[in-house]
Amino acid sequence: MSAISLPATIRVFERGWLSSNNILFTGPGPATLVDSGYLIHAAQTLALVEHVLGERPLERLINTHLHSDHCGGNAALQARYGCRTLIPVAEADKVRAWDEAALSFQATGQQCERFGFDGTLAPGDPLEMGGMHWQVLGAPGHDPHSLIFYCPAEAILISADALWQHGFGVIFPELEGQSGFAEARATLALIDALDVRLVIPGHGAPFTDVKPALARAFSRLDFLQADPVRNAENAIKVMLKFLLLERQQFALDALPAMFAHNPVIESARRRYLDKTPAELAAWAVQSLVRAGVARRDGGQLVNHDL
Structure with missing residues (x-):
């Protein structure tokens, strides 16, 4: 600035x-x-x-x-x-x-x-x-x-x-x-x-x-x-990170249901992603953890800012 x-x-x-x-x-x-x-x-x-x-x-x-x-x-x-x-x-x-x-x-x-x-x-x-x-x-x-x-x-x-x-x-x-x-x-x-x-x-x-x-x-x-799957995957990671920024932590076992009931995520999953809601939630969690912007703590997914 x-x-x-x-x-x-x-x-x-x-x-x-x-x-x-x-x-x-x-x-x-x-x-x-x-x-x-x-x-x-x-x-x-x-x-x-x-x-x-x-x-x-x-x-x-x-x-x-x-x-x-x-x-x-x-x-x-x-x-x-x-x-x-x-x-x-x-x-x-x-x-x-x-x-x-x-x-x-x-x-x-x-x-x-x-x-x-x-x-x-x-x-x-x-x-x-x-x-x-x-x-x-x-x-x-x-x-x-x-x-x-x-x-x-x-x-x-x-x-x-x-x-x-x-x-x-x-x-x-x-x-x-x-x-x-x-x-x-x-x-x-x-x-x-x-x-x-x-x-x-x-x-x-x-x-x-x-x-x-x-x-x-x-x-x-x-x-x-070139591959709309990339847009769908990016959107799901963004939406989960937004949720973590708001709540700071989220129960891991609650994520599949949350994904299944979210209209945007569910539409993207059905249209582009060959995963069940549970598989998609697990993939999204792993993606955020690997990127260093979230961590697992027991049964919770916890926000982490770089």
Whole structure:
């Protein structure tokens, strides 16, 4: 971060992997937060925002997409500030009805307290944040309805989970037999066509090596698309690690049932993986242990961070 030059009106709270980064615009114009982190970190999100804003209210909250690690703090921020909330237009009916089956929370086994919204954003909309003009762009792939935000004057891209410095988010639609690889490739091509000097990703530090990051992302996408089993296996490891980050430990003998009852994991297993739920759980546990990001302790799988 020390070598990255951000406009004075932008503050980035780098949150790690369980919670997405939060991007706070302090003015001119309404104080605005892009993405709110995961539910169990909502108090931390509030504290970070309050530390910067002081007595000034947060007037607007915007979500790039509605995965739980990007919108889990929405309800807490709304309760504290009564902030105007904008979400991707394609998610409006689901949020209005609070349909957790249509939203991603139930399918991924993750938490999100119910929140409302005041307006929507769609690709092509203009947006002003921090005294800068931004373009709202569609970024399907990781999530069909994800948005990214581009400021041409500053050559800054808020990329959500469409592009990280070393990859991108899981291509979830492919796990359920829907198209996702082609959309992710088109999103990367869209980013490649922009004049971008600085990317603020959904996870990880802001970065300026944009072309190398895109090359890594295209290579990663080629690798996954060549054999969709790789995408399925990666997704299952990611979802188990997310669970461990949230709970810190999990009973090993409970994992097969949890896998069997998780719609995303079960769909991926039936479609791509020649394993029973018990075999898949054992494989996932071994994969995390081998990678050094979890350990066995008696009958428990325990989180371990490198």
